Amino acid sequence: MPPRKVGEVDGFTALKAAQRAAGKPVHPPVSPAASPAVKKEAGEDSKKIGSHIGKTTMPTRHEVVCYECGFFFQITGRPKSTFCPKCKANLTFAEHTIETEWSEPLKTAGVITIASAGVVKAGEIIATDIVVEGRVEGGVLNASRFLEVRPGAVISEQSMKSRDLRIAAGAELELKAAADYRNVEITGSLKARLKASGWVKIGPSGSFTGELTGQHLAVEEGGGLRGRLSIQPAPPH
Amino acid sequence: MDNNATAQSIIDAQVEITGTIKSAGSIKIDGKLKGDLQCDGDATIGKSAVITGNLTVNSVAVAGSVTGNITAKDRIQMQASARVMGDIKSKRLHVEDGVTFVGKSEVNPSGGPASSAPRAEADEPRGGMFGGKK
Numbered sequence: 205m206p207p208r209k210v211g212e213v214d215g216f217t218a219l220k221a222a223q224r225a226a227g228k229p230v231h232p233p234v235s236p237a238a239s240p241a242v243k244k245e246a247g248e249d250s251k252k253i254g255s256h257i258g259k260t261t262m263p264t265r266h267e268v269v270c271y272e273c274g275f276f277f278q279i280t281g282r283p284k285s286t287f288c289p290k291c292k293a294n295l296t297f298a299e300h301t302i303e304t305e306w307s308e309p310l311k312t313a314g315v316i317t318i319a320s321a322g323v324v325k326a327g328e329i330i331a332t333d334i335v336v337e338g339r340v341e342g343g344v345l346n347a348s349r350f351l352e353v354r355p356g357a358v359i360s361e362q363s364m365k366s367r368d369l370r371i372a373a374g375a376e377l378e379l380k381a382a383a384d385y386r387n388v389e390i391t392g393s394l395k396a397r398l399k400a401s402g403w404v405k406i407g408p409s410g411s412f413t414g415e416l417t418g419q420h421l422a423v424e425e426g427g428g429l430r431g432r433l434s435i436q437p438a439p440p441h
Numbered sequence: 442m443d444n445n446a447t448a449q450s451i452i453d454a455q456v457e458i459t460g461t462i463k464s465a466g467s468i469k470i471d472g473k474l475k476g477d478l479q480c481d482g483d484a485t486i487g488k489s490a491v492i493t494g495n496l497t498v499n500s501v502a503v504a505g506s507v508t509g510n511i512t513a514k515d516r517i518q519m520q521a522s523a524r525v526m527g528d529i530k531s532k533r534l535h536v537e538d539g540v541t542f543v544g545k546s547e548v549n550p551s552g553g554p555a556s557s558a559p560r561a562e563a564d565e566p567r568g569g570m571f572g573g574k575k
């Protein structure tokens with residue numbers, strides 16, 4: 205048999221490739237009445253190295269909101285920076301931790317953590333996710349995804365803007381004005397008049413007090429719930 | 442046959458009762474009840490059950506429809522298909538996603554004193570800077 209040239213594909217190989225692409229078995233299916241010898245052969249094939257790998261791993265997609273124009277888009281991988289497809293702004297994914305007094309504006313498409321020793325005095329802090337362990341005495345925390353309040357955090361509702369809210373275990377937060385969020389996860393303590401367009405989860409150590417209006421509520425055993433509730437899932441389309 | 446330990450009264454889906462049910466043991470309701478249920482044991486409200494009345498039980502698992510208040514000494518479990526219109530009071534609560542619940546809730550697993558709800562103010566709900574919010 206003459207050696208096959210590089211880049212040349214014979215008919216059988218092309219047929220097998222087309223069958224693989226269509227998701228059909230390359231070999232004809234074995235009938236139930238197949239001989240034990242055939243079954244044994246199939247069993248041995250399944251033990252081949254790499255036979256358990258069925259799919260190629262695809263890079264994880266990340267949701268990004270441009271902090272300059274608010275445009276929502278997706279990227280794959282974890283780049284250090286990217287350009288907004290709409291406004292062409294250079295977006296950085298740098299992660300920052302504030303551990304001292306801070307009065308400057310700060311923007312990133314990554315995560316900003318205000319550590320327990322950190323104090324935000326002024327300025328707008330914009331990030332995809334913001335974690336608060338310290339004090340927020342002024343300025344605004346603007347998270348395009350979630351804002352997480354951890355134990356020891358001191359923050360007023362005027363300084364909070366986010367789509368999702370997380371109250372970590374041991375943390376306490378009271379919102380005096382009506383609050384409007386997408387998803388809320390409570391494993392700490394939250395007092396609020398809350399309207400959630402997504403879901404509200406109350407964990408085993410979580411407690412909610414106040415008024416809650418939403419479509420989806422899940423309370424795990426041990427979670428506390430005190431107040432007036434209106435949970436009515438939207439009718440299926 | 443002595444099976445009092447596991448005895449359970451069953452109200453079948455074809456049964457409709459008007460009046461108060463008192464049960465010392467466990468009870469399962471799949472039918473319709475117009476009236477109160479007082480149960481010293483555990484109650485199970487099936488998917489097809491429709492209850493218009495108050496439930497006073499030790500613990501209850503709700504999968505059907507209840508229009509009335511539920512008071513449980515121990516535990517209230519609302520399954521995804523549950524539809525509760527009324528107030529609930531219990532020591533423990535488990536709610537699955539998908540329930541419909543309109544009413545007041547008083548569930549305090551720690552058993553501490555009741556804390557007051559935040560004041561109602563006429564403030565506008567806050568909005569985010571990223572236009573897609575809410």
